[in-house]
Amino acid sequence: MSGNRSKKAVPRPRVLVVGFAGHQGKEYLPVVRENADVVGGVDPAPAASSLADAWEFPHYTLLGEALARTEFDVAVVTVPHSEHFPVCSEILAHGRHVIKEKPFAVTEQEARQLIHLAQQADRSIFTLLQRNFNPVFRFARENLTRIGQPYWFSYDYHLNLAHPTTGWRASRKHAMGGVLLDMGYHLIDVLSGMFPEPSQVHSAFVHHYQEMRDRRLEDLVSLMSSYPATGLKGSLRISRHHYEKAEHLCVLGTEGALNVTPGVAVLHSIGGLPLESFTWDGPKSDIARSMIAHYLGHLDDLRYRQDHLQRQLRSVHTIEGIYRDRLREYDEIADRCA
Ligand SMILES: NC(=O)c1ccc[n+]([C@@H]2O[C@H](COP(=O)([O-])OP(=O)(O)OC[C@H]3O[C@@H](n4cnc5c(N)ncnc54)[C@H](O)[C@@H]3O)[C@@H](O)[C@H]2O)c1
Structure with a gap:
């Protein structure tokens, strides 16, 4: 047998970064670039355009514009909490994988909708949680x-x-x-x-x-x-x-x-x-590196996808239940004071 068997090159995933001009987005950019090709970025912040120029990728202020103009495999989403659901559901409906910041969702209903969209499109949606990679x-x-x-x-x-x-x-x-x-x-x-x-x-x-x-x-x-x-x-x-x-x-x-x-x-x-x-006293960036490389490497792993989603659903369910109880109590106090 020949020892010179040629290895089939695995293409690097093409990534759209959404919310890249913020705190987490900027932290992940260099790490994402090590493992993937950043083919575009969406962020309405005033500083986003010059940042995209410096990193040499096209900048969009609106997600819809990027979806219409960019070919990508996976979006890395680092936006404020209120934007998670609309942004992620639009990307999944467009048939692309999502790697997103926490929380996976704010309500169980939204979590289930995201899971449904991901299943329909046969795509992954993974939540960035550093401690799992520490x-x-x-x-x-x-x-x-x-x-x-x-x-x-x-x-x-x-x-x-x-x-x-x-x-x-x-x-x-x-x-x-x-x-x-x-x-x-x-x-x-x-x-x-x-x-x-x-x-x-x-x-x-x-x-x-x-x-x-x-x-x-x-x-x-x-x-x-x-x-x-x-x-x-x-x-x-x-x-x-x-x-x-x-x-x-x-x-x-x-x-x-x-x-x-x-x-x-x-x-x-x-x-x-x-x-x-x-x-362990390694740098924070090592954890981000192994987390992002791991998720990029498991986008088509159906078993991993399923386990990840079930765990996120449990976390969302627990947190939503705590808020529901607490907000009910706030309302009762407000009613008593009224
Ligand atoms: N894992 C961690 O340790 C960690 C730490 C900090 C923040 N986070 C998470 O990261 C997410 C972002 O937090 P942050 O501190 O980076 O916030 P940030 O405000 O610094 O950045 C958010 C960015 O998203 C952009 N943005 C807002 N709406 C957008 C939209 N619709 N489309 C595209 N871009 C949009 C903003 O312009 C901004 O640049 C949150 O989910 C937060 O919980 C995680």
Whole structure:
């Protein structure tokens, strides 16, 4: 047999970047370019045109224009929350794959509609969630069984922003939720990868700034979740204006404990003796690189597509249920005060 068998070159996917002039869009651009050809970008921001010139791809202010004029395989979507559903449904209806920022959707109804459109077009729609590609979180998932039956977790995720929330995140119409939807989607997804969907979630919404209270956009959320069958319970706290930026997940099990921060995971015996630890201190861009390369490589993997969508549906269902309960309570308070 010849050792010189020629390899069939796999064509690089052609990508349309939507919302590329924003914070996340700019972060992903160089990484997307490593794995794909950026053939166009959509963003109405004033700075978008010169950015597209610098990156040497055609710029469109409207999605419809780009769909009419650009041949592409997949769109990478990094837009404000209110734009996710209209943008993604238009791209799926146009018959193209979507790799999008979180949240997958704001309501279960919209999530199901996106899934339906994706199935009709036989395309993928994947949500960008970095923790699934962080080696520390992977170690935690893979070693969870070593702590026996988990019976408790606590998960904290805080930013220490010293100013009120600005931009679209400060508008109910555009943000469609506060920290639970914005930062909390990541945590709910991490927990979805470890445990089934909680059967009951109690929540407290807290506000640092009066204007956020007026707009019903929580600055801090505290959740207490109960899980079916196993008796597992857990607590989450997520906030934007903490005294320090921090992320910490701790799971207690019948045989030990698992302690996770984004840089290190430690397995402990009962009583606290560290048994094994795993550290990762690579750059943030490595995680984005492996996430985007992974999604681009799985666009036609039907099994992966199905698992991903089921998990996103669970996360959307959980978050929507928490907001529904909380908004009902807001309305009851408003009625009492009226
Ligand atoms: N994974 C993470 O760690 C992370 C971090 C920050 C933001 N995000 C997510 O990324 C998304 C964008 O957030 P951001 O902070 O980058 O916001 P941003 O405001 O910095 O950027 C959004 C961009 O989208 C553009 N845009 C608005 N409507 C559009 C439309 N209809 N078509 C095309 N472009 C449009 C805006 O002009 C802007 O340039 C959100 O879903 C957010 O939750 C994720």
